[in-house]
Each structure stands twice: as C-alpha cells, then as structure tokens.
Amino acid sequence: MSTLITNIGELVTNAALDDDPGRGPGPFAALAGAALVVEDGQIAWTGPAGQAPAADEAVDCGGRAVLPGFVDSHAHLVFAGERSAEFAARMAGTPYQAGGIRSTVAATRAAPDEVLRANLARLAREMVAQGTTTLECKSGYGLTVPDEARSVALAAEVTPEVTFLGAHVVPPEYQGDRAGYLDLVCGPMLKACAPHARWVDVFCERGAFDADEAAAVLAAGRAAGLLPRVHANQLGPGPGVQVAVAAGAASADHCTYLSDADVDALAASGAGSGTPGSGGPGSGGPWSGTVATLLPGVEFSTRQPYPDARRLLAAGVTVALATDCNPGSCFTSSMPLGVALAVREMRMTTQEAVWAATAGGARALRRTDVGHLAVGARADLTLLDAPSHTYLAYRPGVPLVRAVWRAGQREF
Ligand code: NIG
Ligand code: FE
Numbered sequence: 001m002s003t004l005i006t007n008i009g010e011l012v013t014n015a016a017l018d019d020d021p022g023r024g025p026g027p028f029a030a031l032a033g034a035a036l037v038v039e040d041g042q043i044a045w046t047g048p049a050g051q052a053p054a055a056d057e058a059v060d061c062g063g064r065a066v067l068p069g070f071v072d073s074h075a076h077l078v079f080a081g082e083r084s085a086e087f088a089a090r091m092a093g094t095p096y097q098a099g100g101i102r103s104t105v106a107a108t109r110a111a112p113d114e115v116l117r118a119n120l121a122r123l124a125r126e127m128v129a130q131g132t133t134t135l136e137c138k139s140g141y142g143l144t145v146p147d148e149a150r151s152v153a154l155a156a157e158v159t160p161e162v163t164f165l166g167a168h169v170v171p172p173e174y175q176g177d178r179a180g181y182l183d184l185v186c187g188p189m190l191k192a193c194a195p196h197a198r199w200v201d202v203f204c205e206r207g208a209f210d211a212d213e214a215a216a217v218l219a220a221g222r223a224a225g226l227l228p229r230v231h232a233n234q235l236g237p238g239p240g241v242q243v244a245v246a247a248g249a250a251s252a253d254h255c256t257y258l259s260d261a262d263v264d265a266l267a268a269s270g271a272g273s274g275t276p277g278s279g280g281p282g283s284g285g286p287w288s289g290t291v292a293t294l295l296p297g298v299e300f301s302t303r304q305p306y307p308d309a310r311r312l313l314a315a316g317v318t319v320a321l322a323t324d325c326n327p328g329s330c331f332t333s334s335m336p337l338g339v340a341l342a343v344r345e346m347r348m349t350t351q352e353a354v355w356a357a358t359a360g361g362a363r364a365l366r367r368t369d370v371g372h373l374a375v376g377a378r379a380d381l382t383l384l385d386a387p388s389h390t391y392l393a394y395r396p397g398v399p400l401v402r403a404v405w406r407a408g409q410r411e412f
Helices: 084-091 098-110 111-130 145-155 176-197 211-223 240-247 260-269 294-300 309-315 333-346 350-364
Strands: 001-014 032-040 042-050 057-058 066-067 069-074 132-138 161-167 199-204 227-232 251-254 293-294 317-321 381-384 401-406
Touching: 032 098, 032 132, 042 211, 057 211, 066 084, 066 350, 098 145, 111 132, 111 293, 111 401, 132 401, 145 176, 161 176, 161 211, 176 211, 199 211, 199 240, 211 227, 211 240, 240 251, 260 309, 293 309, 293 350, 294 333, 309 317, 309 333, 317 333, 317 350, 333 350
Parallel strands: 001 057, 001 066, 069 132, 132 161, 161 199, 199 227, 227 251, 251 293, 293 317
Antiparallel strands: 001 032, 032 042, 066 381, 381 401
C-alpha cells in the first residue's frame, strides 16, 4: 500500500546531502511545489509534484506546508495533580524553586496507576494534535523504588524514549541522608527501572544534585545500559553542562546560564561527528556530540531570561528545542509555541527553530530515522494549515496543525 501526498506548497525535508537516511537529518532543507510517497511507514520518494510516481491512494495538501513531525526530546508526563496555584503565585512575584517538585511527588505517590496512565495518555494525545510524532518521557515524580518503576513502565506504554530521573530531587524522607538516597537511586531503583528505560537523567542544579552526585548517577546508569542526558544550568551557572559533556551525554537540557567554557565544551563535543546543525558538509557517521536542548517554554512560564541561542549557534553547537512539559516550571505540550518563542524571544531564524524542533530533537535522542524526510526515514509528517513553516512563528497561538501521520498512519 503506497500513498502519494501531493500539492505540498512547502515540504521541509532536512534531508542529508547524500540522502543516506542512516546518517540521520541533514541541514534545514525545503522543496516548493513538492510531493512525497509513503510506503511501509517510510518515505519512499520526495520531489517535484509534477514528477511524482503513481501510488495506491493520494492526499491533496492544497498548497499547504508539510514538515517532519516534531521531536519533543524533553517532557515529564508521568505525574498526578497540578500546580496552578504555584504558577499564579509566581506570576505575582514568588520565584520558581526546584522544591516545588516535591508537591507533585506527593500527589504522584498517592495516585493509582489508572490516574497516572490517563493523565499521560491525555498529554501524549495533546502532543500529537500539535504535530509531535516522537516524544521523550521522564520519571522523577515517584522517587521510591516502586513509584519510579511504575513511572518508567507507564512511560514505556506511550514511547520508546523513556528516561529514568530518580535523581530529580532528594525526597523529603531522605532530607538528612543524601548519600542514602543516592545509594538507592544508583542501586535498587536503577535496577528496577533500567529494563523499561533507554536514558538516565539527573537534575544537576543548586537545590538538586551537585557535580559529583550527578556524575555518579550517570555512571551507574551507563553501567546498567542507559545513555546519559542532563538537566543543566537552568536556574543559575553551574557544573551541569560540563558533567554532561564529560559523560558523553546526548543532550544538556535548559542551558540558560552558560559560561564561555560551557559553550566551548558543547561545541567541541560534536566535532567530527554527523552533520553540524548549522549546515555544512557531513563528516561521517551519526551524530555523537552533546546537543544543547533549549526549553523556552520554561523561561516563558518562570519569567527567567531566555537562553542565548545565537551564542550557541555562532559557536557551532547543535541546538534542539523541546517543551519540558511538566506541572511546575512549564505546563505546555506545544512544540509550535516553542518554535514561536525561539524565533520571537531567542532570535533564532524560522528555519533554525523548525530544524531544532525536528532534526535537533532527533540528534538529542540519537535517532537517525526521525526529524527529517529523506528516503528511508520514518513517515512522520505534520501538515500545517498554512503555506510555509514560517507561519508557526508568524501566527503564534493559532492551532495550525491540520493532520499528523506517524510511520505513515494518520494519527490526527
Ligand atoms: O525541567 N528542572 C527540573 N525539572 C523540571 C521541573 C519540574 C517541576 O517543577 O515539577 C524542569 O524544569
Ligand atoms: Fe525537565
């Protein structure tokens, strides 16, 4: 069964120069007046609409834009309760603090599996309806062995990109015994969670975990077969980015407060691997550096300064955009909002922002099959009710996603 999707006003492909899908996404690239063919859940052909081959069925896009589905590489969707009162207090002047996480921990521990599963499914559906076809999902609101284990197991029901975040904060019952909590995280909790997870994460920040603690968590995760990623430099300057790069993390997330040395370390991490995010020729092999994943919805929702995307891009760092959807620092599931904020508030170009929200997210998850539409890529497509990707920033807040396909199946 093949499907021709035609009369595409703008087809964003991010296709690698040599069209080798094994290399993953290339630089931003788009075709006008395009068509594509989907077969067996993959992209089988892209090119000018007038040259498209025949297919079993056809979809006419009416001149609208088609993008690779968004890759949201950072989200916390397994939780119960909400924190709208904390948000309202913050808008009235109370600063955001990592400690707010503990109120969600209490609500999550008290919730039956069915409540967590329903909340997770609702948020995952919300994401698909906004064009997201790959999502990462973290634990981190359980912080006991059984509550973390059920969190990663539930996350695995909606995505293969599951992250064990037992090292989110030290829970109240371990306040006087940080070492004891770290032993739990690196021992029995990791053992219970690793079978359901691909990634290990740690919140390396004042009020959460320091550099040595974070490095120990990542090393234990690696030994259990998990790949590292880090919450780094969100609330102030700190060691998170250096810990991430030293651990070979796929991504350092937030990157709001960076030193020159942090930017240099991120830039050097990717040298010689993959195709740089800012363009340029490929250098062989899939991406293996540390991506800077920016989460502008957090700064929007906490009134912090936005990360300096231009500084990162100028240094040659690969930049991704993600939502960080969570009940505390940023309760949005919208990648289009992230793109609009990145363009308006962080001075990314519309092309850079869309690349970061698709191909950048794929790099942050070390995925070569998503984030681009080269032949052989997974047929994850977002059809906009607009003629070009620019409209995501030009028409902020407007529901522009008209249809979504994941692996060739219509999901919205
Ligand atoms: O990414 N930074 C740590 N974790 C979340 C916030 C979680 C919360 O406040 O509940 C974040 O911002
Ligand atoms: Fe987060």
